[in-house]
Amino acid sequence: MNFSTPFFIGYRYWRARKANAFASFITFFAVSGIFLGVAALIIVSSVMNGLEGQLKQRILGAVPQLTVSAAEGFTQPESLRKALSEIQGVKAVVDSASTQAMLQSPSNIAAVQLYGVYPEQIRTVSDVARHTYAGSFSSxxxxxxHVILGSQLAQTLGVVPGDKVRILSGEGVVYSPLGPVPSQRKFTVSGLFEMGSQVDASVAYVQYQDARRLMRKSADGVDKLRLYLVDPFNAPALAAEVRAVADKLGIKVQVSDWRQDYGHLFSAVKMEKNMMSLMLSLIIAVAAFNIVSALVMMVVDKTSDVAVLKTQGMTHGQVMAIFMFQGSLNALIGLILGLGAGVLVTLNINTVLSSLGIAILGAGTMLPAQLSVPQLVWIAVGTLVVSLLATLYPALRAARVQPAGALRYE
Incomplete structure (x- = not known):
């Protein structure tokens, strides 16, 4: 079937749409709606991607992404460590000691998650070492x-580097005639870190062997391994591989990941991102309905022309192609303009906001934005599909025109 003629006629109708001023008016708003909807969807999605990425870096860069533990400890941790490091997607495997603890200063007390680490390991694999100030992990x-505290935690306790805090461990409790006595020891604050997230108020680091002694365990023993991942969001899939590797070595392990403590936060961000995308997608859907209205009026206006074309041998499919091409051309224009504007604003969003005097995250704070090519493709394809579906009803109505009835009084 030859569609060159229908496309040519559809293009002529599109150029001559000003003959019906009201239809032209509706078409203009349809194109504008697609333009605004696509641009807004790209900008908001990119900003949400940036916020999610920044949250992943600031939180998951400071806490265990995947933890492998054994209740009785590992008798040969070297073999397991080597096997786990060979799993694709695992960046590093290090020894870990962690416990719930209370930090007490002369002025306040706070609950924290205490991690025991080796300084040389955490400097090479963790983001937290790059965000340490007023000291370093080498201390x-x-x-x-020595202990390194989050900046908000230090502010809550009212301490600075050089001050001493008492750490009471949740493990290593002994029972005396007076009741349970927690393991405790005084530590010297030797540094502060600031990730710009909630871990600044709830996480502290000490040397690995010091942490083990605080928990009344063997200083050189290993009962937990901490895995750093290339993509922390792949932790659930990698957990199954970790269990399989441990089973092959005959080691019974428990595997946990960051979702247990911070999964609710990322779920909330993902839900907000999906809801924002849905709301902005409705703008595109409303614009598609405007295309339907404009094309229906065009079909009514061109009924006689369609009847003449059908008497000259044009098929139903070719008649449909005329109006589908006309409506799709309007959607394509709005889509191209929206893609261009959305990408341009996203790449310069902080410049645009500063020129308008708007500070969404506070003065001096840059709004993160991360363009995703697959996301752009989905937006473009989705817009074209919705717009194409919107042209089906007017095109079917045009194809059902009966030449005898339409030309009876001509």
Whole structure:
């Protein structure tokens, strides 16, 4: 079937749409609606991608992404460590010691998650080492009992580097005639870190062997391994591989990931992102309904022309192609303009906001934006599909025109 003629006629109708001023008016708003909807969807999605990525870096860069533990400890941790490091997607495997603890200063007390680490390991694999100030992880030496606190935690306790805090461990409790006595020891604050997230108020780091002694365990023992992942969001899939590797080695392990403590936060961000995308997609859907209205009026206006074309041998499919091409051309224009504007504003969003005097995250804070090519493709394809579906009803109505009835009084 030859569609060159229908496309040519559809293009002529599109150029001559000003003959019906009201239909032209509706078409203009349909194109504008698609333009605004696509641009807004790209901008908001990119900003949400940036916020999600920044949240992933600031939180998951400071907490265990995947933890492998054994209740009785690992008798040969080297073999398991080597096997786990060979799993694709695992960036590093390090020894870990962690416990719930209370930090007490002369002025306040706070609950924290305490992590025991080796300084040379955390400097190479963790983002938290790059966000440490007023000290460094190199100060964490075995037997010195130094601690590095989050900035908000230090502010809550009212301490600065050089001050001492008492740490009471949730593990290593002994029972005396007076009741349970927690393991405790004084530590010296040797540094602060700031990730710009809630971990600044709830996380502290000490040297690995010091943490083990605080928990009344063997200083050189290993009962937890901490895995750093290329993409922390792949933790659920990698957890199954970790279990399979441990089973092959005959080691019974428990595997946990970051979702247990921070999954609700990322779920809330994902839900908000999906709801924003849905709301902005409705703008495109409303614009598609305007295309339907404009094409229906065009079909009514061109009924006689369609009847003449059908008497000259044009098929139903070719008649449909005329109006589907006309409506799709309007959607394509709005889509191209929306893609261009959305990408341009996203790449320069902080410049645009500063020129307008708008500070969404506060003065001096840059709004993160991350363009996703697959997301752009989905937006473009989705817009074209919705617009194409919107042209079906007017095109079918035009194809059902009966030449005898339409030309009876001509």
């Amino acid at each position: 964490l030496e075995a037997g010195e009992y």
